[in-house]
Amino acid sequence: MAGRSYGQYCGVGTALELVGERWALLIVRDLLVGPRRYSDLQRGLEKIPTNILAARLKELQASGVVRRAPLPTARAGIVYELTDFGRGLEDVVLALGRWGFKAMGEPTQDDVVTPDSMTMALRTAFVPGVAAELPDAVYEVHVGDVVLTASVQGEELTVTPGSAARADLVIVTGPGLRQVISGELTPTEAIDAEVVTVTAGDARLLERFAATFHLDPGPVPARREDLAAS
Known part of the structure; x- marks a missing residue:
């Protein structure tokens, strides 16, 4: 080294x-x-x-x-x-994920979502203080071919691969889930736009999911091409 x-x-x-x-x-x-x-x-x-x-x-x-x-x-x-x-390095990686979230934009055709990357995305977006004030819940999340179970108990989050034995809410989504986590789309708007599909459980629990997993996108960072044009 x-x-x-x-x-x-x-x-x-x-x-x-x-x-x-x-x-x-x-x-x-x-x-x-x-x-x-x-x-x-x-x-x-x-x-x-x-x-x-x-x-x-x-x-x-x-x-x-x-x-x-x-x-x-x-x-x-x-x-x-x-x-x-x-x-x-865990706190460092999670902090980098929150920082990078502000500049992610839309995915390209070559971008992939893996079980590990999605697990860390959920851990990055998890808001323990909000979760502690809400009832415990088990969410089953399908993003493309990736299936994860996110179990929330108070301020604790456990993410495991595969389907849940019992889930309070099952959602099928894609990269557009980012818009729910950022607050760009409300849960109702996400369902209406078919960005998220609820396949089991109470659709109203998507509001709880969006509160539990949230990242403030903050100001959009200036791109070099935007600066060049100004």
Whole structure:
């Protein structure tokens, strides 16, 4: 890692030396959901070249952010998981997600949603203080081929892959869910525009979902082309 030194005696500089390389924080993002095999990481980050994934994992291990561990089953093999030091990045990654949300815009044709990216999106948007004042609920969320269960109990959120044994609300949606989370569309408007379809449960619970998972989009950041035209 010494070859990537910025020569700055600064915490930000040191952090960038450890996790600032391309793809590194997305690997951390997926490992914040749970331990992953090499093939799992490759599948979730489908555009990462194999040699880059291998290099980033080696670098993250050398920096003490990631370690290899035996599969927690009888099957042979290993997984990659975050160390205690690496798990300290959770608040950083969630804060980056909230900041990046302001500049996301509409998805391109090549953009994908994965179970891990959607899990972290829900964790990023979760508002514990609001959730604590509302009744507990279980939401089943379908975004394209991704199916997740978000269980809210007080200020605690648990997101698991797959359908719920019992859900209070089941919604089918796409990237337009961002407009509900940002407040650009009210739940009623989202249903009327078919951005969200309620397939089970009480549609009025979408109001509770929108309050529990909310990110303020804030001012739209200036784009370089907009500045050039002004």
